[in-house]
Amino acid sequence: MKKFLIAVSLLSTTFFPQTASAATNGEGGLTFVATTDVHGNLMPYNFITRKPATGSLARVAAYVDSLREARGAENVVLVDVGDLLQGQPTVYYYNYIDTVSPHIAPRVMKSMGYDALALGNHDVETGHAVYDRFRTQLGRLPLLAANAVDTRTGEPYFQPYTVIERGGKRIALLGLITPAIPAWLPENLWEGIRFDDMVESAAKWVPYIRETEKPDMLVGLFHAGHDASRHVGEWIENASVLVADSVPGFDLIFIGHDHQVYNSRRPNGTVVLNGANLADNVAVATVNFAPGGVEVEGEIVPMASVQPSQKFMQEFQGDYDTVKNFVDEQITVATGDFRERDAFFGPSAFMELLHNLQLRIAGADISLAAPLSFDAVIAEGPVRMADMFTLYKYENLLYTLRMTGQEIKDYLEMSYDLWTRQMEQPSDELIRFSKGTHAKGDYAALEHPSYNFDSAAGINYEVDVTKPRGEKIRIISMADGSAFSPDSTYLVAVNSYRANGGGDLLTQGAGISKEEMPQRLVKATDRDLRFYLIEQLRATPSISPEVTQNWRFVPEEFTTVAIPRDYDRLFPKK
Numbered sequence: 001m002k003k004f005l006i007a008v009s010l011l012s013t014t015f016f017p018q019t020a021s022a023a024t025n026g027e028g029g030l031t032f033v034a035t036t037d038v039h040g041n042l043m044p045y046n047f048i049t050r051k052p053a054t055g056s057l058a059r060v061a062a063y064v065d066s067l068r069e070a071r072g073a074e075n076v077v078l079v080d081v082g083d084l085l086q087g088q089p090t091v092y093y094y095n096y097i098d099t100v101s102p103h104i105a106p107r108v109m110k111s112m113g114y115d116a117l118a119l120g121n122h123d124v125e126t127g128h129a130v131y132d133r134f135r136t137q138l139g140r141l142p143l144l145a146a147n148a149v150d151t152r153t154g155e156p157y158f159q160p161y162t163v164i165e166r167g168g169k170r171i172a173l174l175g176l177i178t179p180a181i182p183a184w185l186p187e188n189l190w191e192g193i194r195f196d197d198m199v200e201s202a203a204k205w206v207p208y209i210r211e212t213e214k215p216d217m218l219v220g221l222f223h224a225g226h227d228a229s230r231h232v233g234e235w236i237e238n239a240s241v242l243v244a245d246s247v248p249g250f251d252l253i254f255i256g257h258d259h260q261v262y263n264s265r266r267p268n269g270t271v272v273l274n275g276a277n278l279a280d281n282v283a284v285a286t287v288n289f290a291p292g293g294v295e296v297e298g299e300i301v302p303m304a305s306v307q308p309s310q311k312f313m314q315e316f317q318g319d320y321d322t323v324k325n326f327v328d329e330q331i332t333v334a335t336g337d338f339r340e341r342d343a344f345f346g347p348s349a350f351m352e353l354l355h356n357l358q359l360r361i362a363g364a365d366i367s368l369a370a371p372l373s374f375d376a377v378i379a380e381g382p383v384r385m386a387d388m389f390t391l392y393k394y395e396n397l398l399y400t401l402r403m404t405g406q407e408i409k410d411y412l413e414m415s416y417d418l419w420t421r422q423m424e425q426p427s428d429e430l431i432r433f434s435k436g437t438h439a440k441g442d443y444a445a446l447e448h449p450s451y452n453f454d455s456a457a458g459i460n461y462e463v464d465v466t467k468p469r470g471e472k473i474r475i476i477s478m479a480d481g482s483a484f485s486p487d488s489t490y491l492v493a494v495n496s497y498r499a500n501g502g503g504d505l506l507t508q509g510a511g512i513s514k515e516e517m518p519q520r521l522v523k524a525t526d527r528d529l530r531f532y533l534i535e536q537l538r539a540t541p542s543i544s545p546e547v548t549q550n551w552r553f554v555p556e557e558f559t560t561v562a563i564p565r566d567y568d569r570l571f572p573k574k
Helices: 002-011 020-024 057-071 089-097 104-112 121-125 128-138 198-213 240-246 310-315 317-328 340-344 349-362 385-391 405-419 502-509 529-538 556-570
Strands: 030-035 076-080 116-118 148-150 161-166 169-177 193-195 217-223 252-255 261-265 271-275 281-290 293-302 330-334 366-369 381-384 398-404 455-457 459-464 473-478 489-495 521-524 551-554
Touching (some): 030 057, 030 271, 057 104, 057 310, 076 217, 089 104, 089 317, 089 385, 104 128, 104 310, 116 169, 116 217, 121 128, 169 198, 198 240, 217 240, 240 252, 240 271, 252 281, 271 281, 271 293, 310 317, 330 529, 340 556, 349 385, 349 455, 349 489, 349 529, 366 405, 381 385, 385 529, 398 405, 405 459, 405 473, 405 489, 405 502, 551 556
Parallel strands (some): 030 076, 076 116, 217 252, 252 271, 366 489, 459 551
Antiparallel strands (some): 030 281, 148 193, 330 381, 366 455, 398 489, 398 521, 459 473
């Protein structure tokens, strides 16, 4: 641990960025600090890559302590906007491996002195047992989601809002979560909860809070992004700015979910801030209470130059050691590299490993899966527990569905249409690169995130990049050479995100309604897919990067030019 702290010290400085809050707050002013989409990035160490990491709550802890010392603890408000419980092995270990010890996440939030937390969709993805335990162990620290409603009582399942007092001022904080969760997660994970529209919920709660609590200030903690144009099924995924613009009464709104930095003062004066993900930044608001109302200034403050809190690291050193031992466990040996980037341009060893494991676990005829990270690698040599988080990023279950051959073709038609453009000449782009609108985070170079770029195993097929959707896919045969028929029914392995409608490939692509999906289900695993991948690989002395050429882009006179060009653009040489 000492060696690790020394390494981190060399990467950092003791300089804390000068913020508007420290520089301009007058007497009676407050400084708000918000984290969001931390995704388990508690330590300045990435337990998946097993290297020092940027961001982390350890850095935020030091930054917030410096503000409290400069401004006075009573003048600093610290909040989180959701998606804390999924991402790094730090939280996975306490979610599913050690479920007896006190969970690290609530211990960290209480140690850092958070005032309120909002619930995120990836927190819900961990399942009732995890987030109910998390809420209980938070104790008096509120977990907010006003539009997550208990279907039995009609009241919020989580606390809808909280009121805190700072410097004689009453501050109300209202939590909302993106309502699109039913489009992504199987119902067993959120059984007994419904997710109401954000605008309608805000319109209900804001007058109630204003009239009942009479706060001096109303702050939103919204786990949803800023671009309301994106619809997922019947839901608006990112309605935060829509709420800010259409529901009067908010002075300040912290948002998250889309992993995009955002700082905007809306026409009605409401300030909306998003520090993006992994605690690489924090959103900071300077608030002064003037006779004419509340004055708010917002900024996004990077954490890269902040040295991790030694107090934090000492307090959670035992957790660090425990999780480090967990991820360092060797599972098998790789005889070569498995590179995810190859999956964008044809069959790859990375995807073949995942497809083959899905076929074996599900006992299916066909596997459908996408690269869930943007550019991950399982390197030649010992394969450790950490690599399982590279191979499979999320805590999805594995589902086996019945689908017709035509539905499988239509599913792939949509997938490859999200993935590739219709080329008219070899100089055209093959990949759908971003043009103004782009996917979030690591996927910003793309028009759509690659976790919806599903390929198939178990069949042989071609993808004609000169054809429009509906004519791109030609399925030649089953993998063993036997006939594939659009009228036959096949057992298909997909993850639970996809089986629940995530990415719309089953609904808009294959044309299977949400109501019909449960009837297609043959079986589902009772543990997350990563657990079964670990089991399978533990029983395998070694794995080799083999590639079965079961599909390809055609025609060659286009693809031989486009693939190397687009590869270099998507993954430029450093």
